[in-house]
Amino acid sequence: MASSSAKGKGKEPAPLAPLPGPASGSANPAASLSALWAYLLPALNHIVKSPTNDAHKAPAIDIGFYAGIHTACYNYFTSQSENKSSARANDEPASGTDLYEQLDKYYIDAAREVLLGAPQDDSTLIHYIVPCFNRFSAGALSVNRLLNYVNRHYVRRCAVDEDKGWLRLNDVLESVAKTITVDDSREKISERLKEKRTDELKRWGYSPDGSGVTLAAAEACAEAASSPERIVSVASLAHRRFRTEVFEPLLAVPVVKGKKTKNKIPKSTSGAPPLPKGRLARAVKELLESKGGDEEERSRLVKDLAAALRMVGVRPEHPLRKRLDKFMASASYIG
Known part of the structure; x- marks a missing residue:
């Protein structure tokens, strides 16, 4: 993914x-998935991957192209629904499944890039990952609006x-069932299910302040934390x-091969404590413990890395998230 900012002292591009939008022709972008994807792909690549001087703002597409994509998606879904109206009884996939899965593959490839x-140098890893994530996320949010349909x-x-979202009924039934009695009404059971959902959202920062802002943000994090088979928003x-x-x-623990050392970190020969296990943990350790440099930049x-880990669904109890939160809460943190 291209750099998010111009470098050097020269004039910024x-x-x-x-x-x-593409030149108008006889092809109907809603005729098939391949036709629709060919129509969408230039817009996705421009929004998600094009170089930009502002990592927090995705490049735009022409308003006519924007409207054309909305129309093409609407027509594609409508035609699929009509064609499958009788087939849904046979448990065929819901209309839109193929496009949703294609989007998932697209984001897999974009993230792998x-x-x-x-x-390879741990000392520059965070300086690379943070702007890359900010750029990727800005593109994802823009595509989310584009593909709101x-x-x-x-x-x-x-x-x-269809109960295929990030939190399913079966996910909460077991724990809720332990507190339900035979005398509980349907309304009381429903209320306990809502309480369980609220408890989960609070782990992602939800605060019942009535604004709805923290609710939307917490639910987005909870969606991102879910397993890949769960249906979540495009963002x-x-x-x-x-x-x-x-x-x-980057968080994965390297496996040390050998009969006695498998899954263990080699002991230090210098008497110093062993390095953290994953690349990102090592990079964070180096960043936090470095002396001198630009304190505001650090x-x-x-702050941006902590926000990124939260947004992608790395759980609050993860040691790296806890370490970053502790650093931000310390006196050394410049807000």
Whole structure:
């Protein structure tokens, strides 16, 4: 993925112009998945992968192209629904499943490109990952708006009506069942299910302040934390893949081969404590313990990395998240 900012003291390149739509022709982008994907792909690549001077703002596409994508998605879903109206009784996939799965594959490939470009030097890893994630996330949020019809038509139906979302009924029934008695009404049982869902969202930062802002943010994190078979919003789909394809490999514990040392970290020969197990943990250790340098820049990197780990669904109890949170809460943190 391209760098998020211009380097050097020269003049920054001009912002990218909005991407125009393809030349009009006889092909109908809603005729098939391959036709629709060919129509969408230039827009996705422009929004998610094009170089930009602002890592927090994705490049735009032409308003006509934007409207054309909305229309193409609507027509594609409508035609699928009509063609499968009788087949749904035979448990065929819901209309939109093929496009949703294609988007998932796209984000897998995009995230893997980020990992493949990661520097081998731990000291520069966070400086690379943070702007890459910010750029990726900005693109994901922009695509989420662009493909809002996918969320409305497919995700919402599958997640709510078909119980395939990030939190399913069976996920909470077992724990709730332990507190239910035979005398409990349907309303009381329903209320306990809602309480269980609220408890889970509080782990991701939800605060019942009435604004709804923390609710949406917490649910997005919980969606990204879910397993790949769960149906989540287009933005959370992208963030989840950044977790599985970028952060999880960087957090993974290297396996030391050998009869006696398998799955163990080699002991230090210098008397110093062993290094943290994963690449990202080592990079964080180096960043936090480095002396001198730009303290404000270091604090910004820590803050952005902590936010990224939360957004992609790395759970709050993960040791690296706890360490970053502790650093931000300390007196050395510059907010």
